[in-house]
Amino acid sequence: xxxxxxxxxxxxxxSNTTELILESCPEEERNNEKxxxxxxxxxxxxxxxxxxxxxxxxxxxxxxxxxxxxxxxNKMLCGKTLYENCKNNEECYPGSCNEQNFCIDKSVPYxxxxxxKDFFIFIFIIIxxxxxxxxxxxxxxxxxxxx
Numbered sequence: 650x651x652x653x654x655x656x657x658x659x660x661x662x663x664s665n666t667t668e669l670i671l672e673s674c675p676e677e678e679r680n681n682e683k684x685x686x687x688x689x690x691x692x693x694x695x696x697x698x699x700x701x702x703x704x705x706x707x708x709x710x711x712x713x714x715x716x717x718x719x720x721x722x723n724k725m726l727c728g729k730t731l732y733e734n735c736k737n738n739e740e741c742y743p744g745s746c747n748e749q750n751f752c753i754d755k756s757v758p759y760x761x762x763x764x765x766k767d768f769f770i771f772i773f774i775i776i777x778x779x780x781x782x783x784x785x786x787x788x789x790x791x792x793x794x795x796x
Contacts, residue, residue, distance in 0.1 A: 669695070671696045673695060673699070673708070673732060689704065696713070697711075697713070707733060707734070713730045728744070728752070732751050733751060
């Protein structure tokens with residue numbers, strides 16, 4: 650996405666705008682509920698001119714570039730914007746082309762559903778172990794008071 654904040658699934662439908670929506674998502678990522686933009690109603694709402702399920706989708710017919718002036722090299726540099734299709738890091742403005750072949754910003758973590766699931770399972774196991782330790786310690790202390 651090319652704006653200052655990231656929209657979560659629960660908030661995107663309330664982010665109506667009268668401005669042209671510049672950000673867009675890969676359709677597959679939107680279908681997997683991993684990417685949302687501000688709420689669009691029709692194609693005209695999106696810079697990509699493609700509104701699907703109230704989300705602006707990357708239009709394969711044209712590519713969006715982000716250009717900026719590099720003061721150190723004294724020249725204009727351009728790269729594909731976030732979530733545009735890519736083949737290598739050099740194509741992307743944020744500088745990273747991920748395994749799914751779209752540009753990402755490495756400073757914003759991209760966590761897949763599988764990683765989230767593994768993380769929650771790990772936390773659940775840790776909590777169970779801590780509860781068991783507390784129970785065992787409590788029983789030992791209880792037994793010592795009776796001796």
